[in-house]
Amino acid sequence: MWYYSLNDQQAGPISQVELAQMLNETLPSDTMVWQDGMSEWLPAQDVDAFRNIEASSYAVPNSTADQNMQLSGTEGIPAEPIPLDIGFCISRSWKTTIASFGTIFLTWFVYVFLIVIVDVVLSIMGSAIDGPSVVAPITEGMTTSGAFLESYSQSQQTGVASIIASILSQIFKWFLALGLTFIGLNILRGKDANVGQLFGQSGAKLLKVIGASFLYGLMVGLGFLCFIIPGIYLATRFMFYQTAIVDKDLGVIDSLKYSSALTRDNKWRLIGLTILNTLVVIAGFIALFVGLIWAIPVAWLSLLIAYLYLHNGERSLAT
Numbered sequence: 492m493w494y495y496s497l498n499d500q501q502a503g504p505i506s507q508v509e510l511a512q513m514l515n516e517t518l519p520s521d522t523m524v525w526q527d528g529m530s531e532w533l534p535a536q537d538v539d540a541f542r543n544i545e546a547s548s549y550a551v552p553n554s555t556a557d558q559n560m561q562l563s564g565t566e567g568i569p570a571e572p573i574p575l576d577i578g579f580c581i582s583r584s585w586k587t588t589i590a591s592f593g594t595i596f597l598t599w600f601v602y603v604f605l606i607v608i609v610d611v612v613l614s615i616m617g618s619a620i621d622g623p624s625v626v627a628p629i630t631e632g633m634t635t636s637g638a639f640l641e642s643y644s645q646s647q648q649t650g651v652a653s654i655i656a657s658i659l660s661q662i663f664k665w666f667l668a669l670g671l672t673f674i675g676l677n678i679l680r681g682k683d684a685n686v687g688q689l690f691g692q693s694g695a696k697l698l699k700v701i702g703a704s705f706l707y708g709l710m711v712g713l714g715f716l717c718f719i720i721p722g723i724y725l726a727t728r729f730m731f732y733q734t735a736i737v738d739k740d741l742g743v744i745d746s747l748k749y750s751s752a753l754t755r756d757n758k759w760r761l762i763g764l765t766i767l768n769t770l771v772v773i774a775g776f777i778a779l780f781v782g783l784i785w786a787i788p789v790a791w792l793s794l795l796i797a798y799l800y801l802h803n804g805e806r807s808l809a810t
């Protein structure tokens with residue numbers, strides 16, 4: 492039987508076959524291992540029994556910089572799914588919101604402010620370049636409702652510049668969302684978090700998110716066309732693709748695969764958490780909008796907490 496190191500703690504015993512599978516799927520190749528008869532713990536890659544095993548694409552990168560970006564306990568997907576604790580996610584997100592309210596409020600204020608400003612500026616530029624495009628509709632002989640629909644139809648016509656402006660606005664939103672996710676993970680891991688990190692994610696990650704978002708939207712859209720339920724299922728299984736790109740720097744396909752593997756056997760709990768978050772936001776909306784200042788961060792953090800929790804339970808978060 493074999494023992495291995497996980498989160499700086501001894502784990503096992505497990506069989507050689509089980510450990511080999513974990514090294515191939517979730518554990519990094521330099522995981523320290525030991526069995527009776529060995530004089531010391533050794534990296535798995537230096538042990539003959541595991542020397543030829545390929546490292547998982549989901550394992551922790553070997554670079555020190557990448558290791559410092561992660562908290563012990565989120566190295567990879569656990570061999571056995573960890574049942575998500577919805578109550579813990581909500582209560583922990585509430586406590587974190589209170590404890591880090593200043594940073595969270597300022598981050599969200601800048602995030603929303605920039606999105607609105609950029610969206611308005613790009614929209615104005617697009618309209619100015621396209622110029623007047625609406626032709627006065629011919630309403631003679633039409634009913635009132637018919638004339639209204641004709642006027643509305645023509646008012647929705649947009650030119651090429653306006654379409655490009657809309658695409659650029661969406662790309663900017665994706666870019667800021669990467670930084671927002673990074674800040675949230677840092678807060679939950681007890682690391683330094685500040686507004687400047689909104690702009691710290693690389694262009695390479697942005698391209699990955701654009702590609703993964705396109706595939707995610709396509710899959711979920713087709714799923715909803717197939718009697719809605721498949722759409723809900725796909726939306727839940729692949730919901731953490733963006734977080735995986737930020738946290739693990741995975742590629743387009745690998746990020747979707749990672750999310751699917753991470754959420755296995757937890758889809759109903761994740762759906763329940765999403766419904767509960769929706770109710771929290773609705774309650775904040777009803778509370779004269781002021782409640783949204785608390786409701787939105789709680790809903791946002793609870794999903795990031797769920798992502799971390801599915802790796803190694805409560806140990807994946809800072810104490």
